Amino acid sequence: MEFFTEFPEMGREQLRDLKKAIDAGFRDFSRTYGEGMEDFFNPLLQFLIWFEKLLLATPWPIVIGVIAALTWFGARSWKITLGSVIAFLVIGYLGMWEDTMATLAIISVATILCIVVGIPIGVLMARYDRAQAAITPVLDVMQTIPSFVYLIPVVMLLGIGKVPGLIAVCIYAIPPIVRLTNLGIRLVDKEVLEAADAFGANYRQRLFGVQIPLALPNIFAGVNQTIMMALGMVVIASMIGVKGLGVPVLRAISNQYLALGLMNGLAIVALAIIFDRVSQTYGKRLQAHRMDGKNG
Template sequence: MASTSIVDFEKLNWIEPPVMGRQALRDVKKSIDGTFRDFTRENGEWIEAIFDPLKWFLLWLEDVFLATPWPIFMLAAAALAYLGSRSIKLALGVVAALFLIGWLDMWEDTMTTLAMVSVATIMCIVIGIPIGIWMSRSDRVQGAIVPILDLMQTIPAFVYLIPVVMLLGIGKAPALLAVLVYAIPPIVRLTNLGIRLVDKEVLEAADAFGASQRERLWGVQIPLALPNIFAGVNQTIMMALGMVVIAAMIGGSGLGTPVLRAISNQYLALGVFNGLAIVAIAIIFDRVSQAYGKRLQKHREGGHGV
């Protein structure tokens, strides 16, 4: 009876698609691969040329960071941390973290990572905030863009590395593009959310005073939405740092490269130290941006109360 049931199961054809269906699926895959391959061959050069200015800016910023003497860089980083957080403890923590990174011979890789994260964050802000504003002004636009953001946040990073590498090859430009695609959704979402959460009574008051659409946006909505926008910037930075190791696989260099080397050669100390350096940078950015966002929130609430 057992053998009969097995034979009957093998005769059933519901586990795999029919032969014609499998052949059609293979044809579709080959068609997609061939079309994209032809597209990259015909348009790869001018697509690479589009990203040349971005690559130049990244290399320039990286050279600036590397050329800056470490005491000056540490003091500048501590000053920026204090201006953002108004916390001497946090500023001293920045100095201590950077000193340890230099003492453990990870300074150059850290500067490379900081340059990539900085450029990626700037690009996310430049691109993401206008898109968020656009979404906040139209429910139809929001309905069209939200599924794209969902796809960008849920698709595995290795999947969208494939078309990036096929278009741009291996190097800093494709690594930066991968980081940008991975890190931009939070700032878009939170910019849209922050503007939509502005109190309608405040907007009605602005309209009563005769404010135009532009004045209402830049004078009322954007200032009141700044805490949410800075929360989006914070999340964007965290996601960019989380992408460092994966970006190193396609030429991103920085702290991700030693981590990959440690994985390949089972160097525990190398991987742990460079991983902790990434964590330290993430904590610094997170604490400073959160402290600045809280200060901004208190300022807005105090101004609104007056």
């Protein structure tokens, strides 16, 4: 404590000046490049709006039928498929259909973005140890820093709306798929890689023909965790203008509406359980197929 009480006033002034300089620099950056960044992300915004409108405009029996088909394709379980159908029927009956479709839209787009960006980064980390050493601390920061903190620069750059919320969700949710892609590729047996090299496979053939197929169970485990973390950001993203199930939950917290908060919270839980069961079951099927291929 003596250090803090005896800290020179000059040092405190320098610290204040540094904070002011950082704030001023970021404000100047946002004013200079903010509009350009908005234009850059505008196609993403238009796609998100189109996808959300598509889900809302499609008749509910078709939406539930598509969800049931996707669930069956992923899980191959009539129990999980029937449970998914019942969950969405209950959600519609309780008047949460529109909010659920908005949440489903942003979670789907965020997951696709995380897959498109995260898997190549994981591949890069698996190929180069220096890349892994450089990227791992960044992933550590992304996973440990409070989500409210990185909402600040995102909102300052892009304002309030869907795109800032989507970016915040992606920042929070992308680390698992990056880590598990890297891990899955590194866990591929060296003997298998040596066999591929013996057959004259180049790097691209070895990556797409051997490493990624064998790493798919780990990659899908990363997809599972990414979806779970994205759903965990729904309520926080609602604070910066993202429509969905998080908005009623936030309203319930502000006005002490217990029933409203519980119903929408349970809807988020239902989505999480469905995504979790389907992705986990699909990953296990891939693992079983991989083991059958080895035994064969």
